[in-house]
Amino acid sequence: MKPFKLASWDRKGSYTHIKIDSGAEPLLIGEGYCTIIAGPCAVESEEGYLQIARFLQEAGAHALRGGLFKPRTSPYSFKGLGREGLEIMLEARRITGLPLVTEIMDVRDLELLGDNIDILQVGSRNMQNYSLLEELGKLHKPILLKRGLSATIEEWLLAAEYVLDGGNPHVILCERGIRTFESYLRNTVDIGAVALLKELSHLPVIVDPSHATGKWKMVTPVARAAIAAGADGLMVEVHPDPDRALSDGKQSLTPENFLKMYEQVSRISRLVKNL
Amino acid sequence: MKPFKLASWDRKGSYTHIKIDSGAEPLLIGEGYCTIIAGPCAVESEEGYLQIARFLQEAGAHALRGGLFKPRTSPYSFKGLGREGLEIMLEARRITGLPLVTEIMDVRDLELLGDNIDILQVGSRNMQNYSLLEELGKLHKPILLKRGLSATIEEWLLAAEYVLDGGNPHVILCERGIRTFESYLRNTVDIGAVALLKELSHLPVIVDPSHATGKWKMVTPVARAAIAAGADGLMVEVHPDPDRALSDGKQSLTPENFLKMYEQVSRISRLVKNL
Amino acid sequence: MKPFKLASWDRKGSYTHIKIDSGAEPLLIGEGYCTIIAGPCAVESEEGYLQIARFLQEAGAHALRGGLFKPRTSPYSFKGLGREGLEIMLEARRITGLPLVTEIMDVRDLELLGDNIDILQVGSRNMQNYSLLEELGKLHKPILLKRGLSATIEEWLLAAEYVLDGGNPHVILCERGIRTFESYLRNTVDIGAVALLKELSHLPVIVDPSHATGKWKMVTPVARAAIAAGADGLMVEVHPDPDRALSDGKQSLTPENFLKMYEQVSRISRLVKNL
Amino acid sequence: MKPFKLASWDRKGSYTHIKIDSGAEPLLIGEGYCTIIAGPCAVESEEGYLQIARFLQEAGAHALRGGLFKPRTSPYSFKGLGREGLEIMLEARRITGLPLVTEIMDVRDLELLGDNIDILQVGSRNMQNYSLLEELGKLHKPILLKRGLSATIEEWLLAAEYVLDGGNPHVILCERGIRTFESYLRNTVDIGAVALLKELSHLPVIVDPSHATGKWKMVTPVARAAIAAGADGLMVEVHPDPDRALSDGKQSLTPENFLKMYEQVSRISRLVKNL
Incomplete structure (x- = not known):
């Protein structure tokens, strides 16, 4: 008997699909789909975010990511635009019709983000922040649970179990x-x-090749590998001008490289589905 | 230039000593002292906790530990007595005059624990819970910051830097x-x-050989090593009946073994101070 | 300037292709090819090895693997058939026309294996056995250099540099x-x-999903991922009856599952080449 | 039942003591002793080695270390003086009466080193070089078996089991x-x-704080910790002029600092023995 019960395949016997209705079209995430969540590491400015959002919508991305409250290793780093950035993301959703993903770090932001954001992300550093997980368990909203930096697979599934x-x-x-x-x-x-x-x-599994590798040149091959291994989607960082990004520029794809990755990944996804 | 400024020795040029006045006698923690924090992993019952607290006071321990809100890997494990346990700890302080140490997991417990507990512990899983660290930075109260399971020394000092x-x-x-x-x-x-x-x-450094090893037989030799390496103290788990502990029994010292460890560690501490 | 010179892409500026002429047809390994090396973990019996060799040849494998001298963590485990097994492998090559791969552990086996085997494998535990690497540097024979269990990429390339x-x-x-x-x-x-x-x-890079995962069910998805990431081939364990294997049965594919893996991997390889 | 039989305490029921008779006085290594093996990382010159050897003998060291055949990560690094260095070490033994420790990397050096050196060291990179371990099992000579960089305790004891x-x-x-x-x-x-x-x-356990930390300032506190934890001795690097060492200078103690370490460690050893 596995220590994670609700998260185990054996108990449920079928894959979970998550449906998001807030965008222009319903979005399904799970087995059989290849969901691409994309956007810059952090929301930095209205102009830049809306520009990349429009690009991503046209390019076929399924959801927009953007950091509002950034967990930073040093207290002296840029920590995100917070509420101000939220308005920018909401405007991007109005324009593109794409659902939004952002990280929640603090239980006191539950109302603000829970009411506005479509998928709440729990970051690696908070994977075992059980107070936060318990609160997220009370919501009716998709939770994107990142694996902790040194979390075992079992600990990760037990964190999901909290939700x-x-x-x-x-x-x-x-x-x-x-x-x-x-x-x-x-x-x-x-x-x-x-x-x-x-x-x-039975839960959907996606991969973030941008944070994982930290080097944009590795993002596309690792993204291909993820889909080939069976992942149900990707979360990738895209920035209109990576060299000027306030955080994580080195791992961000340019729009041009995003298009290449998207095309390659889509072809692998189609192939894998038909194996 | 190191990324941690306030935590660096070079910037301050002298060791920090932390003074705790809440107990019967002032307690100093830092270079030149050997502070022993002891107690069971979790507060489980009034009778058991007061019994071990009295023992530890007589044995020479400097502060009492006890878990009230326990971060547990599985949602199905015992999570601590919470507020009810706090009353027991306060009673133990009244009886023994020893200051109290417990873990804080949630910013919403700041008032409850901040008003009552002498040293607030941040657990490994929350070492990079920056919302919590920022709140703790506003208190005038000692924070015991445990190293994250896979935190580098630099990340750990940067977490301290937040406070x-x-x-x-x-x-x-x-x-x-x-x-x-x-x-x-x-x-x-x-x-x-x-x-x-x-x-x-310049910050005080202590070692928790109980959680670190997970085996009570290893606690005493590792405690000796910690003090020999220059640590300023220890936090150890002691339980009147380890086999019946609701959590972490295997790593808890019996009262008898605590006495042996205390004696050995004290002798090494005296020797190291005079080297 | 990178510490590995001869192994670096920058210095050579083109991919290395390794040609093996000993089989029925020349075999090329490197960028643009997808080389499948397959066989049981150890050569256990003539009948079993020849049976699987014939199967693999028909299935399209490019080279045969088989352990003769097995490095085993415990001195009490099966250590391979040695010279006796070599005769079996040579017979398999005569029958199938496929080149042979086996591990060399000892400089004193250089003559025996160097004269008979087509690709000499250096195992993980010997990746930094510099005496062995230096001797292999004197041969005109392909060396398959496995990454050490905790070798950094740089250490691995420096081990290649020795050869x-x-x-x-x-x-x-x-x-x-x-x-x-x-x-x-x-x-x-x-x-x-x-x-x-x-x-x-510029060196060819292959992946061994069998040893890497230790579970046969994971071999195929990880093999797909390897090829999707750009690997030039695979080394996989196949056993006619994995439950009865003398070593590593749990990670061995059955012939039937090998066929499935081969088909899937070939399709991904064709797709990746045309991206 | 543990997988290592001959190495297990339970099977033997008493500690092993190793006696070395080749020096001026018999040397015992094991429980209850604190053996200090010291010397430079590599034998670099006759004058330098004899100078440090004389110093170490007067300072109370029990054995002399010195690298003759050095395993180096890069093929372009200094690899030791080999046979020429052996003559220097033998001269140092004649002068000081101290037994010699050096690393053996190649089975073809068994005769050369086996006949001349008192303790043969197996380095981390060769801990699972089973061909070498099997040959060392045939000797009647102490083998100092370093733990592999990522070897589990069980793998390490199983490597000892080979000998x-x-x-x-x-x-x-x-x-x-x-x-x-x-x-x-x-x-x-x-x-x-x-x-x-x-x-x-039951086997003797020593610690090498020089290679372990890579920083000479950490050698003494870690050496103290090792002895406090129960280690039976230390192997430390000492160099007359660390800044000019051909390898590992940063981790070498000066003669002056060796004296300080020796004094501190001796006092902790006496204390621990009397606990």
Whole structure:
């Protein structure tokens, strides 16, 4: 008997699909789909965000990401625009019809973000912030749960279990690289975990190759690998001018490179579905 | 220039000593002292807690630990007595005159715990819960900051920096083992980090050999090593009947073994101070 | 300037292709090819090995693997058939026309294996056995260099550098999973390293999903991911009756599952080449 | 039943003491002793080595270390003086009466080193070089077996088992730091492993704080911790002029600092023995 009950495949016996109705068209996430969530690491300015949002909508992305409250290792780094940025994201949704994804770090932001954002992301550093997870379990809203930097697969599924046990069945697992001794790339994408989770659990599994690798040149090959291993989607960073990004520019795709990645990943996804 | 400024030795040039006045006698923590914080993993019952508290006071412990709100990997595990347990801890302080240490997990508990507890502990899983750290930076109360399971020394000091930068200079660093590939013991005590932190930073550094090793037989030798390496104190789990503990029994010392450890550690501490 | 010179892409400016002429048809390994090396973990019996060899030849495998001298963690485990097994492998080559791959552990086996085997494998535990690497540098024979369990990418390329610097340019890099804290699967396949190596170096890069995951169910999805990330081939374990294998049965594909994997991987390889 | 039989405490029921008779006085290594092996990383010149050897003998060191055949990550680094250096070490033994320790990397050096050196060291990179271990099992000579960079305690004891099973009971275990994500110090000394090995096994356990930390300032506190945790000795690097060392200068103690370390460690050793 596995310690995670509600998250286990065996107990449910069918894959979970998460439906998001807030955008122009309903969005389904889960087995059989290839959902691309894209956007800059942080919302930095209205002009820049709306520009990239329009581009991503035309390019075929399914949801927009953007950081409002950024967890930063140092207290001296840019921490996001907060409420001001939220208005920008809402405007982007009005224009593009795409649902929004942003990170929630604090239970006191539950109302603000819960009322406005379509998918609430729990970041790696908060994967075991149980007070937060318990509150998210009370919502009827998709939770994108990133794997902790050194979380085992079991700990990750048990963190999901907190949300599920609270009554919210809408959890998406996001592999974003684990911490190992290797330092050439920022983290080590655990591609085996992606394949394994599709066996162990019914929850959708996506991969974030941008944070995982920390180098934009690696984003596309790792994105291809993720989809080939069975992932149900990707979350990637795209920035109109990566060199000028306030955070994580080195790992952001340019719009041009996003198009290439999107095309390659779509072709692999079609192939894998027909295997 | 190091990314942590307020936490760095170079900037301050002298060790920080933290004074706690709430107990029967003032307690000083920092270089030159050997502070022993002890108690059961969780407060489980009034009778048991008061019994062990009286024992620890007579045995020479300097502060009492006890979990009220327990972060548990699984939502199905015992999560602590919460407010009810707090009353028990307060009673223990009245009886023994020893200051209290407990973990805070949620910003909404700040008032409850901040008003009553002498040292607020931030657990490993919350080391990068920046919302919590920022709130703790506004208090005038010692914060015992445990190292995250896979936090680098730099990330750990930057987490301390959040509290210091908020205006609270009373931070105690607690090494509690890091996650590695080795699984014979629960975690790997980073003894080099203890020695290094006494060079890099002015903050007091203590070690928790109980959580770090997960096996009571290893607690005493690792405690000796910690003090020999230069640590300013220890936090150890003691339980009147470890086999019946609701959590972490395997790593808890019996009262008898606590006495042995205390004696050995005290002798090493005296020796190291006179080197 | 990178510490590895001969292994670096920048210095050579074109991919290395390794040609093996010993089989019925010349075999090319490197960028643009998808080489499948397959066979049981160890050569166990003549009948079994010839049976699987014939099957693999018909199925389209490009080379046969088989352990003769097995490095085993415990001195009490089956260590391979040695010279006796070599005769079996040679017979398999006569029958199938496929080149042979086996591990060399000891410089004293250089003559025996060097004269008979087509690709000499250096195992993870010997990746930094410099005496062995220096001897292999004197041969004119392909060396399949497995990554050490906790070798960084740089250390791995420097191990290749030992062979290259000795005068042997025929090195194939084989990612086989690294050691991390995660224990659900045996090791963690470093898929980012695969993509990165195709940037950093001109040497062929293959992946061993069998040893890396330790679970046969994970072999196919991880194999797909490897090829999607840009790997130039795979080394997989196939056993006619995995439950009865003397070593590593749990990670071996049945012939039937090998066919499925082969088909899927071939389709992904064709797609990736045309991206 | 543990997988290591001959190495386990339970099977033997008493600690192993290794006696070395080649020096001026017999040297005993094991429980109850505190053996200090010291010397430069590599033998670099006759004058320098004899000078430091004389110093170490007067300072009370029990054995001399010195690298003759150095395993180097890069083929372009200084690899040791080899046979020429051996003559220098033999001269140092004649002068000081201290036994010699050096690393063996190649089975073809067995005769050369086996006939001349008192303790043969197996380095981290060769901990699972089973061909070498099997040959060392046939000798009647102490083997100092360093832990592999990412070897579990069980794998380490199984490597010792290879030597013991071959018929050589004289194995000394040497903890030298494991590879983790932390990079401020070179490796992470596993102090818990030291304490645990004294429970699990009867073999002597020593610690190498020089390679483990990579920083000379950390050598003394970590050495103190090792002895406090129960280690039976230390292997430390000492160099007359660390800034000019051909390898590992940053981690070498000056003669002056060696004296300080020796004094501190001796006092802790006496205290621990009388606990």
